[in-house]
Amino acid sequence: MNDYILQLTDITKIYSNGVVANRNINVDFKKGEIHSVVGENGAGKSTLMKMIFGIESPSSGQIIHKGKEVAFSGSMEAILSGIGMVHQHFMLIDDFTVAQNIVLGMEPKQKKVFLDKKAAIKVTKELAQKYNFKLDVTKKVSGLTVGAKQKVEILKTLYRDAEVIILDEPTAVLTPQETEALFVNLKQFKEMGHTIIFISHKLNEVKQISDRITIMQNGESRGTFNNEDITMEQMTELIVGRKVSLFYDDLKELKPERSKAFEVRNLDLKVQDVPVLKDISFAIREGEILGIAGVQENGQSELVQILSGLLPAQGGSWKIFEEDITKYSVDQKRHAGLAYIPEDRMKEGVAKGANVSENLISTFFDRQDLNGKILMNQKGVSSLADSMIKMFSIKTKNAKSKIESLSGGNIQKVVVAREVNTQPKVMIAEQPTRGIDIGSAEFIHKKLIEMRNSNIAILLVSADLNEVMEVSDRLLVMYEGEIVAHIENIKDITEKELGLYMLGVKRQDEESLKGAYLC
């Protein structure tokens, strides 16, 4: 016997579309350690975890659990062997209580048939106490915060006696305060002998919490290190192979005397009588990036969908320069000069099954230079596509490759390239770099700043604090459908302070908020 609870040897995974997600990976996980797996998105972390958890099976190689080779044919087998996973997107039933969610599938029973609700509540309460989670187990999940939902997910794995807990990007949806609370819990689990596998691409968090760190790049392992043996700079280099600049101030040209390019007034939205957006007003000058920060699900995505025409508005108006575009259709809004990088690239951003060039032209395919009298000008389309691929260094075999054969970062570049090519006056960028590699993210940030410098007004909505702080000129914070802070000068504010606004602890007075619409 050795002290390794899980060993992966020579794991290779090739997906049926030909993409190599993992190649010859060797990693060991010790009992009772916090082991981080870091890498850019698309580096193969998630795939590796799915194989450990039995959702995917490796194309070749071995998974050794407690000294024995295993081949899980599904997640149930992994769970029974004491492996639990908390997914990035929660798998909870909203209408069930916390207790019901936790025991789901392994319920305590009365007379072997009926659900014993009392026992369920009792067991889950004890479980929560044992692990120091403050949770009301009789509450419905739908009413919980994101952080609390995550706790439920973690308790679910603990209820199933998980010795190994895999956390896939657990902090992506959390506020700084919630993240810290999570870390306290994780350290406790470690003391109790659990093994934590922590997936992340946020290096400061990884550095803060890990015992050992495995770095992945491009589907391969770049080695496993003890936390004290490696610095953040070394990690960054291993992950991307080069230094990244994180501040874009030098790139920004100063722009005096600019007029309002985009103005939103008194936007309201109620969904089933619950107010989702309350009296949102703001304005953006030409050549300016206005960031909207906030924890997800605080009305940002509804706001963007209304502005872009995907959701009908209930009250309020918005205009591009002097043109009121409130009542325009999506197409008319686009023709009026609005471009939009959507949050979910696979849902709205691209059409899976279509090739790269088809995805590059969807928002302006009726443009004159792409069409003849009756037929489309295929030569025009393909030469435009080729030049866009080159300009945005999109990594693809050619313009005729299927979009889904590209990595997440390159798919996102396709979306950005297309929207930039519409030559807009106003660009809405919603989570433009979510879940993509650092290299692509940096590229996209630079593009946004380039657009800003050529006088385009940009609305940047993001849950990634670093992103909004690095890229924006001004900043708004949204909380429960309202703008609660307007920050004129980003250098004057710390991440901590922003966190307080984001959590609704603080809010500015009406006078300061007026600055949002430049009055």
Add this chain to the structure above:
Amino acid sequence: MLANEKVFEAVKMIVSLALALLLTLVVLFIFSETPMESFQKMLFAPMTRVRYMGNVIELMIPLAFAGLATALLFRTKLFNLGTEGIFYFCGVVTAAIATQTMSNSFIHPVITIIVSGLVGGCIALIPGFFKAKYDTNELVTSLMMNAILFGLGLFVIKRFLQASDVPGVASNLFEQTARLPIIIPQTRIHVGFIILIVTTIAVHVMLFHTKLGYAIRMTGLNKNFAKYSGMNAFYLFLVVHFMSGFIGGIGSSVELLGMYNRFQWSALPGLGFTGALMAMLGKNNPFGVIAAAFAMSYLRTGADIMARTTDVPVEIVAVVEAVVVLFVSSQYFLRKYHERALIKKGGERVE
């Protein structure tokens, strides 16, 4: 080689067909006195005579039209099976015009076919409108429409067009000027074949070389994406439905004017449903549909000859059809080999 998606799909199709034929052979061994002879008849007889090949082509024309009509709908992710009813009702329309006296044998069929197409298009607009405006399930409305159109068509035939001298459902004889001329002697292959080829090319060009086709394909692949991009789903759904109905209407008219001398369908002809099968086997690609229609007609003709010359009933062909459909539509069939080939190749490095 199997790593290539297109090669793989082709191999999958061939293997499916081979397996289906093998299974047929097994069945023949059980039920036939002369299994090998029957099998040979089914497989090769259509090739032995010009007349038989003619039968294959004649049979293929309506199947291909129905397939094209349905493929357009499927491309837009509309699961509409209304081609069946449109075939029936447009047949009635065809009968109404073809029984009128007209002097010109060019104008007569042209008018008949175009009017039939237009009627088909307009009928298809009904489920199309409800889908676009109210997001009604088009499968339900189109199946209901089939029943309505059948009843309505039967009423029109019996009330206005029924031949007095023939029992059962039958219109008067079509005027000679309306019939489509035969283009290949010794067969019954008629001008409809040319119309089919032209239609196929037109559909292909429309789908892959025009703005409209681009919008249709994108809407079919991802509706959210199309909406986000500013494409108008309402308009597209109407246009696609109209085009589908139009092709169905032409198909019906061409079939009647080419093959029959009067309207005698006393039940839904079943062509519309077979069209859905053609669309699926042809992967909703116009030329794929043609190929599928040809293969299916070949098999059916072969089975027909076999039934006439041996002791095996014609229904045996249903076994082949069913098995082929089963394998071709399976996403997982032979997947393993495709993946193994990919691994051997080492996969594509995308980054």
